Structure formats: structure tokens, C-alpha cells
Amino acid sequence: MRRDIFQAIADPTRRAIIALIALQAMTPNAIANNFDTTRQAVSKHLRILTECELVKQEQKGREIYYSLEIDKMKEIDKWLEQFRKIWETRFDQLDNLLATIKKQKK
């Protein structure tokens, strides 16, 4: 099963998990307590997140703490860049247009 980060963030529960463990590492049970779902379901989500390296785990005794690989999130940012270029250009164009109108008014 090939995983990629865009598929990983497609699920709303997974996005919530990501936001949750971004701030502090948590165990599957602790994560599940934050949602209306079971540990097993969370476990499956964590597996998917781990597969695409969005999440790392750290064993402490019998507990496993999951935390976000924040750097991986930059991949989304990187993909978005091509569009950011476009919307910034359009903004500039609008800016120029407004400036031109202003100038004409004088």
C-alpha cells in the first residue's frame, strides 16, 4: 500500500490527530480519549501516518508516545508554493490596477 502525505491528511480524524500531537507526544489511548472513537481505530490512523513518515514513535515502558514529524508537513507547503506564486501575482496585478485607477483620479 503506497501512502502519501496528501492521502494522509485527507481524513478529518487524521488531521485532528496531527493537530493534537503537534504540540505534545501522546499515546494511542490518550489520543482516542480526545475523540469519539476507539483506540484501535486511532491505531490504524497512526499506522498510516507512520507509513508516510508524518509521525514518529517513542516507546516508554509499555506505552508508545506518538509525535508529529513537523518537517514532513513542509512537503505540503512546498507543493502549495506553485499556487502561492499565482495568487501573489494576481494580487500584485490587482494592486497595480488599483494604483492606476488612483492615479487617473488625480
Added chain:
Amino acid sequence: MRRDIFQAIADPTRRAIIALIALQAMTPNAIANNFDTTRQAVSKHLRILTECELVKQEQKGREIYYSLEIDKMKEIDKWLEQFRKIWETRFDQLDNLLATIKKQKK
């Protein structure tokens, strides 16, 4: 069928379509020619993209031109912001650390 933008970009073909029509409006056939897929498959993707308002259409005779609603892409950017804060903070911390080390060397 509830659609959201994260689900829309989960599919690699849809991401490719988005990138394609970001630059210029295109018809379903023209889009399909760029990939190894059929018009009908593209049509289904376009429908999903339209449902979550990521794409707009303009009829010209019997052709329908699809183009990207670039502003909608900002929603992803907005979601990413919470994580950008984190990775920028970490970067600052690293920055401070390096500065401290540098200072100690003097």
C-alpha cells in the same frame, strides 16, 4: 456526498489536473490528453473539484472550459499556518542555540 478540499487533493490525478488548469482554462478532453486516462474519468474528477468549489466552469459553445479557483487553495495554506508557526518557532530555537554557541566560543 460531502466533499472537502483535503479529500480533493488526495488523489494524484486531481493534483495534476489542478496544476494544469491553474495556468489556463481547459476542456475535459484537453485535460484528458495530458494524462493516460479517459475523458469520463477526468470528468468525474472535475465534478469532485467543482463540488468543493476548487474549480469553476465556463461554457463556450459546446465546450466547457474549466479553471482553478485559486483563492480556494488558500484554505490549505490557512490550515498549514498552525504548523508553520511550530516549525518557525523550532527554527528560531535552533537559531538561538547556534547564536549561544557562537557567543560562548568568543
Added chain:
DNA sequence: AATTTGCGAAACCAAAAGGTTGCGCGTATA
């Protein structure tokens, strides 16, 4: 040592996704 707790993994299931094929409706072209 026996029991409880935290966990991943596997088997299973319903629902959704992504694709194909065939259709009908307009618009262009002959």
C-alpha cells in the same frame, strides 16, 4: 505468580472511491 493494562496485527464488514461503458442531449459541421 496471577491479573490488569497498553499495544499492534489480523480477520472481517459496510461504505466509498476510482474507473469503464453506454446513453442522451445540445452544438457544430457537412
Added chain:
DNA sequence: TATACGCGCAACCTTTTGGTTTCGCAAATT
């Protein structure tokens, strides 16, 4: 007017997804 073209839509099929249940293992607690 007949034919070709561009398109959306519905029916259908296979694969994937997200969830539950059950299990076994290892670590903690009694």
C-alpha cells in the same frame, strides 16, 4: 437535415478505506 463532436450522467464493477472485534504479546500492578 444528417453526421460528427463535446459533454454530463447513470449503471456497473473492482479496489480501497475506515471501522469493529478478536487475539497474543509484553510491561506493569497485585
